Amino acid sequence: MVQDIVIGMAVVASLIYACRRLMPATSQRWQAALANSLSTASRPTLLRAVGKRLQPTSAAGGCGSGCGSCSTGCGPTSPTTEQPLQFRERSSE
Template sequence: MSTGLLAQYLLIGLAVLGSVLIVLRKLAPQLTSRWLAAASIRCNQPGRAAWLRAVGRRLQPKQATGDCSDGCSTCGACGTKPPAGAKVEATPLEFRPRK
């Protein structure tokens, strides 16, 4: 295997891994938050190197403050507010039979 082909495989693998992580963050935010918290705890232990502790602090997931302005959407009570003066109409769904 040539060096160029190996580099190509590594770049494709990194792109696929990055895509999987982005999809996981979108579809399973609580799971990835737990993973980040676990990795943060492992990295940010006393006796570790300073750079590793800095990585651990950076990996800590953001905590919800419990107020509706943080946008955590964990309780489902917060929603997007329409702009002032905007008329919001609910449109009913229409189901049409297949032809």
């Protein structure tokens, strides 16, 4: 029975990790929904504290961060100009 519980916990942890890596926006929405439901005034103090701790952090993007999500037009910077690759023969010393 203990082995089943441990394997189940490992599967759930793997699922959470995969969701956070492959669907970051969706997992943040789910996390925010869970945090909001735990933070309601009708919940006990401990659950409200857990809800406050689970609240996802907001993106700290600003001008020059490269996010390109605001209407200021700062967007991602263009890549530097490309330089051609030059090969040189080894000197036989």
